[in-house]
Every structure is written in C-alpha cells, then in structure tokens.
Amino acid sequence: MALREELRQRIIDAIDAHRDEIVELAETIRQNPEIGYQEYMASDLLARKIDEQPGFEVEKPLGGLDTAFRAARHGRGDGPTVAVLAEYDALPGLGHGCGHNLIAGSGLAAAIGLNSVMDELNGTVEILGTPAEEGGAGKVFLAEAGVFDDVDAAIMIHHGGDKTGAPIAYPDGTCLAVAHLDLEYFGQTAHAGMDPYNGRNALNGLIHFFSGVDSLRQHVHMETRLHGIITHGGDAANVVPGYAAGKYYVRAASREQVEDVLAKVKQIAEASAAMTMTEVKITEHPVCFDMRPNYEMGTRYNANMEEVGLQLNGGREGRAYHSTDFGNISHMLPSVSGMFAISETPIPGHSQEVVDCSGSEYGYDQFIKISKAMALTVFDLLDDQQLMSGVKQEMETRDS
Numbered sequence: 001m002a003l004r005e006e007l008r009q010r011i012i013d014a015i016d017a018h019r020d021e022i023v024e025l026a027e028t029i030r031q032n033p034e035i036g037y038q039e040y041m042a043s044d045l046l047a048r049k050i051d052e053q054p055g056f057e058v059e060k061p062l063g064g065l066d067t068a069f070r071a072a073r074h075g076r077g078d079g080p081t082v083a084v085l086a087e088y089d090a091l092p093g094l095g096h097g098c099g100h101n102l103i104a105g106s107g108l109a110a111a112i113g114l115n116s117v118m119d120e121l122n123g124t125v126e127i128l129g130t131p132a133e134e135g136g137a138g139k140v141f142l143a144e145a146g147v148f149d150d151v152d153a154a155i156m157i158h159h160g161g162d163k164t165g166a167p168i169a170y171p172d173g174t175c176l177a178v179a180h181l182d183l184e185y186f187g188q189t190a191h192a193g194m195d196p197y198n199g200r201n202a203l204n205g206l207i208h209f210f211s212g213v214d215s216l217r218q219h220v221h222m223e224t225r226l227h228g229i230i231t232h233g234g235d236a237a238n239v240v241p242g243y244a245a246g247k248y249y250v251r252a253a254s255r256e257q258v259e260d261v262l263a264k265v266k267q268i269a270e271a272s273a274a275m276t277m278t279e280v281k282i283t284e285h286p287v288c289f290d291m292r293p294n295y296e297m298g299t300r301y302n303a304n305m306e307e308v309g310l311q312l313n314g315g316r317e318g319r320a321y322h323s324t325d326f327g328n329i330s331h332m333l334p335s336v337s338g339m340f341a342i343s344e345t346p347i348p349g350h351s352q353e354v355v356d357c358s359g360s361e362y363g364y365d366q367f368i369k370i371s372k373a374m375a376l377t378v379f380d381l382l383d384d385q386q387l388m389s390g391v392k393q394e395m396e397t398r399d400s
C-alpha cells in the first residue's frame with residue numbers, strides 16, 4: 001500500500017479503536033447541556049481528553065474566553081496549519097437541540113485520528129474549542145484576539161437533519177448574516193388602577209417596537225428574517241411596567257443588507273420609545289457574517305465522506321436561512337462545514353428531535369463517519385500541496 005493510503009487508513013483505524021470513548025464524550029455533553037460561555041464542563045472534558053493524546057499542547061483559556069481552548073499538534077516539519085473547530089454550547093431551555101455535543105466529539109475524534117499520523121506529516125493541526133455559537137459570537141471574539149491569524153484553513157462538522165454533504169458550488173452552504181440586539185425600555189412605575197396617569201409604560205414601548213418592525217416586513221428582501229422575544233414584560237399586572245426588555249435578531253443575505261435593515265429597526269425602536277414617552281437602550285452584539293464556504297475543500301470533503309461510507313444526499317444545497325459565527329471566519333480564511341444526517345427522516349432544527357437524534361445509534365454512527373471524513377480532509381490539506389494551493393486560490397479569487 002502506498003504510504004498515503006496507509007496513513008489514511010491509520011486515521012480511520014485510530015478513530016475506530018477509540019469509538020466508545022469518543023461517543024461517551026459526546027453523550028456526556030448531551031446529557032449535561034451548558035449554554036454559551038458557560039460550557040465549563042464540556043470544554044474542560046474535551047480539552048483534557050485531547051491533552052491525553054501524546055504530542056498535543058493545550059492552551060486554555062484562549063483569546064480571553066474561559067471556555068475556549070487551542071490544542072495544537074505539530075508534525076515533523078513546517079507546513080500549513082489546519083484548524084478543526086469544536087463547538088459545545090447548548091440552547092437555553094432546550095439542551096443540545098443543535099447537536100453541538102457531536103461537534104465537540106468530532107474534535108476528539110479528529111485529534112485521535114490525526115495524532116496517529118502527524119509524525120509523518122508537515123504542518124500543524126489545531127483543535128479549537130469555540131464557545132457560544134448560539135448567539136454569543138464566540139468565534140468572532142477569538143478572531144479579534146488573533147486566534148486565527150496563523151490558521152490556513154478551518155473545518156468542522158454540523159448535523160444536517162436528514163441531509164449529508166458538503167457544499168461544492170455557490171450558493172451552496174451560504175447562510176444569512178445576523179445582527180443581535182438587546183432592547184431595554186425604561187418608563188415610570190405607578191399604580192395601574194389608582195394613578196396610571198403618573199406612569200410611563202415600558203412594556204408598551206417594547207410592544208410598539210415589535211409591531212413597528214412588522215410594518216417593515218413588506219419592505220425587505222426575500223431572505224430577510226426579523227424575529228425576537230420579550231424577556232421582561234413587567235413584574236405585576238397592577239404595576240405600570242417601568243422596565244421591559246427583549247432580544248431581537250436581524251438576518252439578511254449579506255452584511256450590507258443587515259446593516260441597512262438594522263438602521264431601520266433601530267429607528268423603529270427610537271420611534272416606539274418616543275410614542276410611549278419612554279427611553280430605549282439598544283445594546284448591539286457583533287454581527288455574524290454570511291457563510292462563504294470553500295468549495296474546493298467541500299469537494300474533497302465529499303469524496304472523503306463517500307470513502308468512509310456516508311451516503312451523500314445534498315447537504316448544504318443552496319442558501320440556508322440560519323446564521324453562524326463561522327461566517328466571519330469564512331471571510332478570513334478557507335472554511336467549510338460538512339453536514340451529516342442524524343435522522344433518516346426530516347426533523348426540525350433547534351428541537352427536541354435533534355436532542356434525541358444526537359444521542360441515537362444512527363446519529364452516533366453517522367457522526368463517527370463524518371469525523372473520519374473530516375480528519376481525512378485535514379490530512380489531505382496538510383499532505384496535498386496542490387489541494388491547499390487550490391483552496392487558497394479560490395479564497396483569493398472569489399468575488400466577495
């Protein structure tokens with residue numbers, strides 16, 4: 001067998017040999033969900049398990065985030081650095097309804113698989129523990145801290161409901177950019193029956209904001225998504241609410257469109273405060289950019305998926321209407337995410353079904369397979385200079 005094939009087989013064998021340990025980690029994280037920036041158990045467990053692999057150097061915390069880490073494994077000589085991104089945050093009130101427990105597990109699988117061959121490869125593999133994907137923009141803060149400065153390419157896995165595949169041509173694998181807002185309305189409490197004329201109703205301010213944004217819906221591009229929740233609507237029905245708070249998302253096909261709609265949404269927030277004689281405070285969080293996947297990486301990823309026995313059925317076809325902090329990374333360096341089915345029939349995203357399928361036999365089987373495909377793709381990026389230069393060239397020549 002040629003050395004290349006032998007090394008690829010070694011990656012697969014190493015992951016198979018540690019299957020139980022990898023699945024156990026994913027299951028432990030599934031059963032103990034932690035929301036963004038509070039993933040202390042998950043990030044400690046994953047970092048510790050990777051640290052047990054000889055040759056890995058672990059740095060934790062990372063980039064100013066307690067629950068982020070970098071585990072680096074150098075090869076025999078200089079070469080490119082490829083990062084595997086491991087998420088592990090859960091959804092408030094839902095648990096692992098986005099299957100990030102499996103993404104965490106893929107970090108351990110990749111570490112184990114690639115550790116078995118790095119002594120014969122040039123370059124570096126990094127497993128990056130990236131917190132708070134769900135609304136916390138963890139990767140954006142890590143990027144600002146310089147964590148990705150020396151990274152040549154980034155790769156990850158994500159469940160795709162009943163779909164499996166990586167994107168291979170525009171607009172496959174793209175998604176929406178998103179801006180996150182916290183809104184707080186401040187009024188004046190008063191007795192709701194006895195002297196309401198002394199009150200100014202913060203809840204009314206927030207309600208008018210929601211209905212005001214509904215009037216904007218007709219005048220935005222097709223892909224735009226405007227949605228939010230009220231997190232505080234008052235304390236008692238007999239007290240005029242002096243404080244009300246909510247969270248709001250503005251999603252659109254590009255950063256520019258998000259900025260455009262966001263300006264209008266903020267105007268509506270101010271207007272609803274004016275009409276209710278309240279004040280509004282708007283807190284903006286970092287904008288997550290639309291995803292721009294690297295299709296050369298996606299093509300190789302797909303070939304590796306087929307090689308490990310995954311059945312491709314069109315994951316990441318066309319633009320998807322979610323958003324991710326991986327989008328920002330994809331504007332900096334070649335990036336791709338491979339989707340894998342955790343269910344044989346369609347299931348809703350962010351749901352109890354995802355929580356269940358992320359812990360099913362089928363889900364675990366698929367997750368082990370895609371972890372192998374991802375590790376093989378990292379191997380290819382380190383080993384095949386022609387692939388890496390093609391990947392970089394695509395990044396440099398695409399139009400945005």
Ligand SMILES: [Zn+2]
Nearest residue numbers: 098100133158
């Ligand atoms: Zn997710």
